[in-house]
Amino acid sequence: MTSIEKVAELAGVSTATVSRALAGKPTVAAATRARVLEAAQELGYVVSASASSLASGKTRNVGVVMPFLNRWFFGSVLKGAHRTLADAGYDLTLYHLDSEREGGATEPGDPRRTRLFEEFLQRKRVDALIAVSLEMNDAELESLRRIGKPLVGLGGPLSGVPTLSIDDVAVAKLATEHLVSLGHTRIAHVSGTSTYARDFHLPAHRREGYETALREANITADPRLVRSADFTIAGGYAVTRQLLGDPEVRATAIFAASDEMAFGAMIAARDVGRRVPEDLSVIGIDGHELCEFFGLTTIDQFPEIQGERAASTLLRELEPHTQHHAPENVSLPYELAVRKSTAVAASPA
Amino acid sequence: MTSIEKVAELAGVSTATVSRALAGKPTVAAATRARVLEAAQELGYVVSASASSLASGKTRNVGVVMPFLNRWFFGSVLKGAHRTLADAGYDLTLYHLDSEREGGATEPGDPRRTRLFEEFLQRKRVDALIAVSLEMNDAELESLRRIGKPLVGLGGPLSGVPTLSIDDVAVAKLATEHLVSLGHTRIAHVSGTSTYARDFHLPAHRREGYETALREANITADPRLVRSADFTIAGGYAVTRQLLGDPEVRATAIFAASDEMAFGAMIAARDVGRRVPEDLSVIGIDGHELCEFFGLTTIDQFPEIQGERAASTLLRELEPHTQHHAPENVSLPYELAVRKSTAVAASPA
DNA sequence: ACGACTAATGTAAGCGTTTGCGGTGGATTC
DNA sequence: GAATCCACCGCAAACGCTTACATTAGTCGT
Structure with missing residues (x-):
């Protein structure tokens, strides 16, 4: 196992410095940082997510909850969200709140559904949540709130949750x-x-x-x-x-x-x-x-952009300092695209 | 923060026992287990994923890498995989290896693509990986292998990787x-x-x-x-x-x-x-x-089932003891479904 | 030339679990 | 009734990082 100690050793510094160098903290001399980076590169070292999370309290991971996985619109939102999260170094973990009738965890009260809210979302695996087109009851909303992480809704009817939506x-x-x-x-x-x-x-x-x-x-x-x-x-x-x-x-x-x-x-x-x-x-x-x-x-209505917006909104909250090239604008864009399916009305036959 | 200690206190046992009780270890007296479960329930306690991962070396999380997110087939695979993983208590984190021409991380060499293999997948956030319909070069395959976790391909041309595929x-x-x-x-x-x-x-x-x-x-x-x-x-x-x-x-x-x-x-x-x-x-x-x-x-070709199979194959490897109701069978099912688009050939005109 | 800063780094104490090892007490064996 | 065993549980040492605080070595002003 190549741990941070190996890197420290190879670079001739303490583990603290390695940590700081890799995290891009400003209090590291340029030359030192370079040496550390090189050592890490050589050893193929990558910070362990769980150790880092435990120590820092940040997971660098965002959860996305969706009612559908195989519909174009939702897939596109997912794509946009993933792209902007990945660009910021974040992982995306996906939670499916199945909304199809047969066998799906549709109704509140369904065990799978309860488990999602009571167990999966509570184990601090994510720093923030995106809820797409989600309909849930008060208990569920409350349990979302209990996790105490930034939360943004996308197009859903979540009362009391900051929600991005087209008009x-x-x-x-x-x-x-x-x-x-x-x-x-x-x-x-x-x-x-x-x-x-x-x-x-x-x-x-x-x-x-x-x-x-x-x-x-x-x-x-x-x-x-x-x-x-x-x-x-x-x-x-x-x-x-x-x-x-x-x-x-x-x-x-x-x-x-x-x-x-x-x-x-x-x-x-x-x-x-x-x-x-x-x-x-x-x-x-x-x-x-x-x-x-x-x-x-x-x-x-540019679903990919909606995913991007939701993600960048959260990133801005998680990393107030960093510059995200996300627009401040909360209103989601839409645009009439005229094609061949509409034409002047025929005179009444 | 409700940590394991609070639960231990409330249940009148040590943290070790709480951990064992919650993990379902057999060496806990039934009465004790009940008390612990009740205490945990009352406090709304859920094990912290990162602490647990760090201590145990297991993340209870599986990564899925996909070239498309908004196509029906891939979404369906995702759905199946998510369902069986969730039922086993696992999370699913999603990695998009964009395969669309414009702007996507199509070609090996693309920075986003490299970063996925060199950084995201290396940070030990997952216990295993599912690679769906993925085409990659040797360096990428090598980097997958380096993470040293169970890996299963689904329908892709991954040489040397155990792959599920229809015939x-x-x-x-x-x-x-x-x-x-x-x-x-x-x-x-x-x-x-x-x-x-x-x-x-x-x-x-x-x-x-x-x-x-x-x-x-x-x-x-x-x-x-x-x-x-x-x-x-x-x-x-x-x-x-x-x-x-x-x-x-x-x-x-x-x-x-x-x-x-x-x-x-x-x-x-x-x-x-x-x-x-x-x-x-x-x-x-x-x-x-x-x-x-x-x-x-x-x-x-039942894409959802393909996702299920990929997931349960990995689960079996990750938890050899547990009984997963997954079939041993490696060959994926398919079935002719006759509808109205095929009929007896017309006699040549 | 000396104190006061500042910049860079090291030291070590956590973060919240899991788990090997050891201990305790009651049941079983002869 | 002593010896043995076993079921259950507690102690405490990891796990691999981050970060507050201490430390060191220059820098600068006078």
């Missing part, structure tokens, strides 16, 4: 306005649902933005135009089939609360013989990588 | 045989490519299985029927457009090396007016969640 109302309004500006008046909205109905306000916000845009354009909202699905392609498809199958609806445009649902909508439209965008315009939200492929107009 | 040749053969059994003779193959051309033998294996199946069916292979894409929907789409646009090809079926490419193929077919499966049969590999939606026939 869902504004985003939805922008999307709807895009359709309005193209002359559409029969605009349907494929809204989202949560796995369990708690106060997951994202769908509500987006619906609010949709309705606001309509109101401002003096278009009367028609409840038959609004349907909910589960954020997936299949969900968007099914709902759109309903929408297009109902002779009373007569929608010329669809605003879906996620890109995946929008893809489903596009496919559904095609399956019933409606051309996109000639007969039906479709717009989504997310900036999914497949938008390019499907030609879907969307509001890009 | 790609057999899988491809099975897929092709399915098409053959439906009477197809002009069977195209959409093969995969790697980001950088190293010895990533998965595409080669699958092509080999394809060719073997043809040979055994006395169908002469036609090189014009084989094209490569990058495992994505867009890639599969583009290649299929070529295939169907070439009058010399006359394919009635396509075997794609991944489900995503198969989706692309289905969409391409529809875009050029070919009906699936009436005019063109399509089969993929993976068991992607969207297969159901698209009605794609595929060979399911």
Whole structure:
């Protein structure tokens, strides 16, 4: 085992100096530091994480809790978070709070779920936590608070937790306005649902933005135009089939609360013989990588950047001195990306 | 801070006994153990990971290295691995070895990539490593070996590393045989490519299985029927457009090396007016969640189970005594799932 | 030339567990 | 009833670092 002592010996200094040199402390002479670095390099020495943590109280590790692991959006957030953490020398340990129905640790009360909060997150393995789109109850929130580490939420409904989120109302309004500006008046909205109905306000916000845009354009909202699905392609498809199958609806445009649902909508439209965008315009939200492929107009919300932001927010708190090239700005960016799925409304047939 | 001493005090025993009781060691009287557990519960005590690691040399943490974070397959593997690790009380720390072209740490020599191998993975934060679909050079492999921890590869071309992998040749053969059994003779193959051309033998294996199946069916292979894409929907789409646009090809079926490419193929077919499966049969590999939606026939390779297997293999090595309900079997399961995208070949037009 | 600083380094006391070793007392054996 | 054994538990020494504090050697001002 190559410990810090070996390095000290080889460099001809004390272990304290090695520690300081390797940690980049300013109180080490340049020449000494160089010698230490060289010795460490030669021995292939790397500080032991656990020893360092125990002594310093810092783990250089950040936890990320996520409800989904195999969805593009969440993977992208993870990617962004990992990149900025790694660049700062931090590790990322991942906690999956499974939110799928069957067998998943969905409901509070599920043993796996309890164990996550009561055991895994309490063992001081991380310096801080990122909670992505998490819905939890008060006991869980309390147990998060008990770990006494910086915590930032991303897009979730965590009451009392500093949370980064796009302005869902504004985003939805922008999307709807895009359709309005193209002359559409029969605009349907494929809204989202949560796995369990708690106060997951994202769908509500987006619906609010949709309705606001309509109101401002003096278009009367028609409840038959609004349907909910589960954020997936299949969900968007099914709902759109309903929408297009109902002779009373007569929608010329669809605003879906996620890109995946929008893809489903596009496919559904095609399956019933409606051309996109000639007969039906479709717009989504997310900036999914497949938008390019499907030609879907969307509001890009840059999920990777969201992950970066969450991470750099925490880093700034953990290392107040260091310069992180992270923007101070808390509001998350979004951007209308116009592609081929939206066009001027056809004159009423 | 509630340390082990507080618990010892409350339970009226020494810290040694608390440690043993909490660790489930057999040399603790049942009554004592109960008292300790109760005391720990009451104080909300959880063993400090770093102190425990330092003292015991075990971190109860496994590292997972992946080239992609936002692709369904990799997310699913991650999900499976996380579940079995968590059930065994292990944490999972994630390392992203970015394999996308632009800006990613693709090429060996990239500083981020080097740092991962030389620094992050060396700091003894994990007891073992899972390397998923990783391509690396000798220096990198050597540095992995230097960390001296159990290591298992999943589906990657890691020479000299115990690797779990489906039998790609057999899988491809099975897929092709399915098409053959439906009477197809002009069977195209959409093969995969790697980001950088190293010895990533998965595409080669699958092509080999394809060719073997043809040979055994006395169908002469036609090189014009084989094209490569990058495992994505867009890639599969583009290649299929070529295939169907070439009058010399006359394919009635396509075997794609991944489900995503198969989706692309289905969409391409529809875009050029070919009906699936009436005019063109399509089969993929993976068991992607969207297969159901698209009605794609595929060979399911159960990625979540692959993650589970990789994890339980390591757990067995880390805890030889414990009973893990993991199968001894090293060969990974796969299964033909027939849906609506494959049908009997139309009689030649 | 001498005291007062400052910069650089060393000394050693933790950090919170785990675990080898040894001790104690009750049960078992002859 | 002595000898032996065993089940259970406590003592205290690591584990490999970090860091407050002490120490040393220059530097500077006067």
